[in-house]
Amino acid sequence: NSKDQEVDAAKSDGSKNPQVFKLISFLPTDNTLTKDIVPMWIEKVEKETNGAVKIEWTGGPESIPSKDQFDAVRNGIADIGFNVSSYYGHLMPESLSMHLSPYTPEEERENGYFEYLSKRFDKNGLVYMGRWLSPSPFHFWSNKEIKSLDDLKDTKFRSNPTYHDIMQALGMTPIDINPTDVYTSLERGMVDGFGFPLLGPNENGWTEVTKYFIDEPFLNQNATILMNPKAFKSLSSDNQQKMLELTAAFESEMITYFNELNEKERKEIEAAGVKIIKLNQEESKEFQALVKKVKWESLEKSTPDQIKELKKLLYKE
Amino acid sequence: MDWWQVLFLIVGGLIALMLIRVPVAFSFFTVNIVAAIFLWGGGNGLIQLIQSIEDSLTTFALVPIPLFILMGEIMFHTGIAPKMIDSVDKWIGRLPGRLSLLAVGSGTLLSTLTGSTMASTAVLGSTLIPEMEQRGYKKPMTIGPILGSGGLAVMIPPSALGVLLASIGKISIGAFMIAIILPGILMAFLFALYIILRAKMQPELAPKYSLSSVPLMEKIRTSIIYILPLGFIIFLVVGLIFLGIATPTEAAAMGAFGSVVLAALYGRLNWASLQKAFTSTMKVSVMILIIVAGSTAFSHILSFSGVTRNLVELIQILQFSPIIILIAMLLLVIIMGTFMESLSIMMIILPMFIPIAQILDINLLWFATMLLITIEIGAISPPFGVGLFVMKGVAPRGTKMKEIYSASFPFIALDIVLIILVFLFPELATWLPELMKN
Amino acid sequence: MLHRLSRVLDFTENVLAYIGGILLAISTITVVMEVISRYLFNYSFLWVNEISEYILLYIPFLGGAWLLRSNGHITVDILEELMSSRLRFLSDILIAIVGILICIIIVWYGTLTTFDVLYRDVRSLTTLQIPQVYVMAIIPLGTFILMLEFIRKLYRTILMKKSINKIDTITTSL
Numbered sequence A: 001n002s003k004d005q006e007v008d009a010a011k012s013d014g015s016k017n018p019q020v021f022k023l024i025s026f027l028p029t030d031n032t033l034t035k036d037i038v039p040m041w042i043e044k045v046e047k048e049t050n051g052a053v054k055i056e057w058t059g060g061p062e063s064i065p066s067k068d069q070f071d072a073v074r075n076g077i078a079d080i081g082f083n084v085s086s087y088y089g090h091l092m093p094e095s096l097s098m099h100l101s102p103y104t105p106e107e108e109r110e111n112g113y114f115e116y117l118s119k120r121f122d123k124n125g126l127v128y129m130g131r132w133l134s135p136s137p138f139h140f141w142s143n144k145e146i147k148s149l150d151d152l153k154d155t156k157f158r159s160n161p162t163y164h165d166i167m168q169a170l171g172m173t174p175i176d177i178n179p180t181d182v183y184t185s186l187e188r189g190m191v192d193g194f195g196f197p198l199l200g201p202n203e204n205g206w207t208e209v210t211k212y213f214i215d216e217p218f219l220n221q222n223a224t225i226l227m228n229p230k231a232f233k234s235l236s237s238d239n240q241q242k243m244l245e246l247t248a249a250f251e252s253e254m255i256t257y258f259n260e261l262n263e264k265e266r267k268e269i270e271a272a273g274v275k276i277i278k279l280n281q282e283e284s285k286e287f288q289a290l291v292k293k294v295k296w297e298s299l300e301k302s303t304p305d306q307i308k309e310l311k312k313l314l315y316k317e
Numbered sequence B: 001m002d003w004w005q006v007l008f009l010i011v012g013g014l015i016a017l018m019l020i021r022v023p024v025a026f027s028f029f030t031v032n033i034v035a036a037i038f039l040w041g042g043g044n045g046l047i048q049l050i051q052s053i054e055d056s057l058t059t060f061a062l063v064p065i066p067l068f069i070l071m072g073e074i075m076f077h078t079g080i081a082p083k084m085i086d087s088v089d090k091w092i093g094r095l096p097g098r099l100s101l102l103a104v105g106s107g108t109l110l111s112t113l114t115g116s117t118m119a120s121t122a123v124l125g126s127t128l129i130p131e132m133e134q135r136g137y138k139k140p141m142t143i144g145p146i147l148g149s150g151g152l153a154v155m156i157p158p159s160a161l162g163v164l165l166a167s168i169g170k171i172s173i174g175a176f177m178i179a180i181i182l183p184g185i186l187m188a189f190l191f192a193l194y195i196i197l198r199a200k201m202q203p204e205l206a207p208k209y210s211l212s213s214v215p216l217m218e219k220i221r222t223s224i225i226y227i228l229p230l231g232f233i234i235f236l237v238v239g240l241i242f243l244g245i246a247t248p249t250e251a252a253a254m255g256a257f258g259s260v261v262l263a264a265l266y267g268r269l270n271w272a273s274l275q276k277a278f279t280s281t282m283k284v285s286v287m288i289l290i291i292v293a294g295s296t297a298f299s300h301i302l303s304f305s306g307v308t309r310n311l312v313e314l315i316q317i318l319q320f321s322p323i324i325i326l327i328a329m330l331l332l333v334i335i336m337g338t339f340m341e342s343l344s345i346m347m348i349i350l351p352m353f354i355p356i357a358q359i360l361d362i363n364l365l366w367f368a369t370m371l372l373i374t375i376e377i378g379a380i381s382p383p384f385g386v387g388l389f390v391m392k393g394v395a396p397r398g399t400k401m402k403e404i405y406s407a408s409f410p411f412i413a414l415d416i417v418l419i420i421l422v423f424l425f426p427e428l429a430t431w432l433p434e435l436m437k438n
Numbered sequence C: 001m002l003h004r005l006s007r008v009l010d011f012t013e014n015v016l017a018y019i020g021g022i023l024l025a026i027s028t029i030t031v032v033m034e035v036i037s038r039y040l041f042n043y044s045f046l047w048v049n050e051i052s053e054y055i056l057l058y059i060p061f062l063g064g065a066w067l068l069r070s071n072g073h074i075t076v077d078i079l080e081e082l083m084s085s086r087l088r089f090l091s092d093i094l095i096a097i098v099g100i101l102i103c104i105i106i107v108w109y110g111t112l113t114t115f116d117v118l119y120r121d122v123r124s125l126t127t128l129q130i131p132q133v134y135v136m137a138i139i140p141l142g143t144f145i146l147m148l149e150f151i152r153k154l155y156r157t158i159l160m161k162k163s164i165n166k167i168d169t170i171t172t173s174l
Ligand code: NA
Pocket: B110, B111, B112, B113, B114, B115, B116, B152, B153, B154, B155, B156, B157, B158, B159
């Protein structure tokens, strides 16, 4: 045991010989969503481990395609991944349950969902550290004024697998459009709108050709910080603990940061000429119930063996 | 290992392999495999490489590549395109180098149909070169103008690369599409001017051939038959986008389908020509897509290993004036363009260059316009460029790469002249978008 | 025997390339269908883009060996004329060996990845839920045929050298 302590001591004596980890993110390093928040976490790690850990941000999809980053971290090509389950749900369907969590990261750490995810990620060969992007629910953006769910019927919306089933349930026509084609499709009226979180469309320039933002958030964020187990275990047990704790603390700072950013973004999209509209209470209730029904059904289809436990953890009437 | 050592080994190795005639795609794969073993950690790195190959090709944005090639091949093998060009030809007077001018003219016309340099070069090359050779035109006046005109596809909307550049660079896509129009037209004018001058100075390159005067009625008749229906294709490719019926990517399929319909209407569609068109399309598509697979992983490796990051940081460290840095950035793109493919260059440089440009307070529309022309130079700058390779694929058998290289130089120079003009007169890029706002 | 094997390889390559051409036609037709159906019937086939993407991956791997047979892959031939016939022979051998080695690695790791995808039952996140094993499998499969073509190239290069040598001996002895 004294040998272990020696090793630990050697490991934590990092100021001279820091352990360097490679970090990879699903968005480029200059994206609004990543450019401040990733350095914020890195700074925290480097400070609280007293320089024993050094993190090198090796970039985004230009370094490793977003959809491969889950496996890249699992296989140790990178050590840490900032990703969203939309890009690895095909490898780990139960990770899509994050969409359905009605809880804050802090609540998830208390009610057992964090622990559940840790186990599942561990089974997939990864260490689950925590979240990095919240709140970031999904929204509909439209060029038609939407006052009720009926107004959505028979509209054509740009979609991706996150929205497909919801749109179909609403009687809409979801269309798969390449990100680079979205602008033209909106401009030319090929689609009436699209699904996207609040942050993004303005940066992409889509707000130039979008009239309305429907202020009816649905589903929850699904962004995770994942670490390669070998890399994690190479840390002294003291530093392992520190990393987990500081990420938990980081989550609340991160939420403050994104709340401010979201507030700013609302003003910016309005300045860009996008009108923020709301559904009335009744319609909103109906909509949320429908989203919940559809998404739980599709989760049951994609991960039948996990559904019972997930319902226990996340389902709220 | 320092980043510059990695850069030297990777790029040096790649060039060495290509020079001993290992096919370009397999040179990329070889370097990727070696780099994946050392930089991505052995077996896991190679698994990542396989996934990277899969990812690079399962990209819907690339769908127009085979489709626009198919479109050109169908027009060519069913003999429609030559007829069309023949009809345009009837209207062109006794200008020196008239067939090369025709290439620029058709290139401009075609660039309103296609957003991809590769497709445009393929169509122009396969359609016009046989005609030119038959008339005794020499390579500098056949291959050169077509290589240059291929770049027009990107400079005149629709421009796939332009949309991508704007969206990655976070510039208004609409404004950018408008911004590139004037420089695009100017590019066509520069090419035309050069061709006339060169043909006057060296008439043997573009021999004059006897032109029987064509009666007006004949001109009108052939135009109605062979040029007017071009409107049908323009409608399918551009009109459907404007009417909001198809995305730019889908429009490519509509265009390919439309060319089959058109061939059928001319009564020129038969099994043999269709088979020929598909065979040629397969050949060109395989050769392009396999290189896309190779070079995409290549740029991932360059980016992941920190080579590109360090390269760009180096430019930032050298505290020169914004103008010097801007010129340095454009020069770097030209250098990268000699051995890398447009899409990869853009993927790597934009996340670094745009912030630099923002810090230096450079007008982004203006900067992006110059960047787009610069990136396009890469497609035709030796030794490696997609335009060059497509040209090799569609040029007559026996055409040497060396001949293609030497034909490209004057047009690279003209592109650089255009960049200098846009550099000196930013209004070329900024005037139209300003006008649109008011 | 070798001759027969060689003909089987020719046939396989032709069939694969033919399939590639058919897939290209399918890609065109399905996209056209999607546009028409969406415009006229307000119905979108959500699988069209996905299918076209897979076809993009299939095309080069179906046609790679077929194109190599006719030396159709893009090559930088800038030094070709400067090479002596001996140097050209050596570089031809080297190219074939490099090709074979690359293919062995891609086939091996492609197979590993394919089995990994099969074992983890990875499916696309779309309505089609296509098992990704069908997508990935074309990489080792197409590369395997490519490897056979490189082996044939190596064999033919050596054979040609032998026959040239023979002619050389004959002419010098005359
Ligand atoms: Na164009």
